[in-house]
Amino acid sequence: MRQMSNFNYSTNFQNAVFPNPIFTASGCAGSGKELAQFFPLGEIGAVVTKSIMVKARSGRPTPRMAETPSGMLNSIGLQGPGIDQFIAEDIPFLQKNGARIVVSIAGESVDDYGSLARRLRGVPGLSALEVNISCPNVENRGQVFACDPIASRSVVEVVRRVLGGELPIIVKLSPDVTDIVAIANEVISAGADGLALINTLLGMVIDVDTMRPKLGGKTGGLSGPAIRPVAVRAIYQVHQAFPKIPILGMGGVASGGDALEMVLAGASGISVGTATFGNPNAVIKIRDELANLLIERGFTTFKEAVGFAHRSENAG
């Protein structure tokens, strides 16, 4: 990186401060153990852990993956060890490795989210909580809280109430809605400190040889560069409506230029997901590329660039 000494790369989500804005994306980095072999976890903004549920979960049957043009469908179905094992094993590993930690939680009911927040409330060393209300890989589409403004509000209210005011809440929304600004409005008024935009889009691939859906779960979440314009649009719209609410942008970021687009649209942080599958060092690569692009464009702090695409016609 050039001239890093003069460039202030730090960002924050309310009281959570990060030395740089490049994070992993939930579900694309496990709990950091595997990526720790490729780079020190403290080098990136934060590790956003795979969404954890109250109980252990096997996930969906295979096939769980289909590559698509500039993307992939996944139908993992939130496989994980459950919150108790996660707190006992994964959090200490991340702490020991100097990672800043954003824990992602997912529930089947409003009560689940309350239980998860209660278990995490006393855990030291967490930077923020990502409340995933938008995983598409659940049996019942009715469980995608983020498609329903009332359900979205209920989840965020309960998490806010349980946590109190300390730990920032970043709520992850689905792009599969008619008006994402309306959903954002509900969760912000319910107490969200920030928003994570976007989760995967619901998709399907049909195998023309077997003439059946290719995935075991039939439908899956579409990720990768194919969805990036959707993410940039969502970030732009939500930042325009709520310029003071920090946004964690994600959806197909594979280069510093991709990340810059989202920053200009209004993202205060960037999560790198599918790109890590193609390159274990993608998060580091994107961190360095984005810094160089910002410096080239004359920015002296990262924060100056956030939402820069919204400046008035008369500005430079």
Place this chain on the structure above:
Amino acid sequence: MKINRRAQQRTVEIVSNKKVGAYHHMIFAVGDMALHALPGNFVAISVGGPGSAMVLRRAFAIYRTHDRGNYGGTLELVVAPHGQGSKWLTALPMHATVDMVGPLGTNFGIPTEPVNALLVGGGYGSAPLFGLAELLKDGGSRVDMVLGASSAGKIYAPLEGKRAVNSMTITTDDGSAGTKGQVVSVLPGLIERHNVDIIYSCGPMAMLAAIQDIAAQTGIIHQCAVEESMACGIGVCMTCVVPLRDEAGVIRMSRSCVDGPVMDGANVLWNSGGKIPAGTYGAPNV
């Protein structure tokens, strides 16, 4: 289980790319990655070049490695140009470079005492078995090999590989080479004739399941390298899972890139038919 502690990411050069029957035999200059690879390990290669629409790595079982030579450490693969990614890879010229992560995954276990080993490969699944055969022979074991494919052109059995084993049996579905039929049809006879102690296998899941049935009937240990489609190869995507019974007897959806590809065939729940087997850790209560 953790990712292979010796895994590294590096840009590697193609130093040979030859068509052999239905496959390409490719050699890469990989430096000290060659030192750390064991039979059964695999590598993950990014395909398509910059700006490619193929965003996921392709996993290939390592055929063999050499620590030093004209190109330093080398690593060899046998690639079937079936999909878009492998077609791109096999079309690359000499001296082109690719991004490789490896060695990844578990390796075949080598007995400390000489044994009678039967190695069974389906299609290009034979690739990791030749390096394994050499190791077993060096340890004083008897090595018999069975290779099967749909037709003669899809058998990968180089001459030096044939020399490394005590016997080689070929089966083809269409009878164009060796015995007509599938590999499992010849296994019972070979097991009895050579007093087989352990079976090592690599190939399609249906073949591995059929081998496990025979291994279970005869009480023979069966180590198999499973094939389940992967997105990352490094244990983060959770797509390549197989239901596997752990040491405590708990069935878990286990990653074939980290807990495998080499697994104890007796611990895999085969033929679960696109379902999560009942009793799996975290399975939905239905």
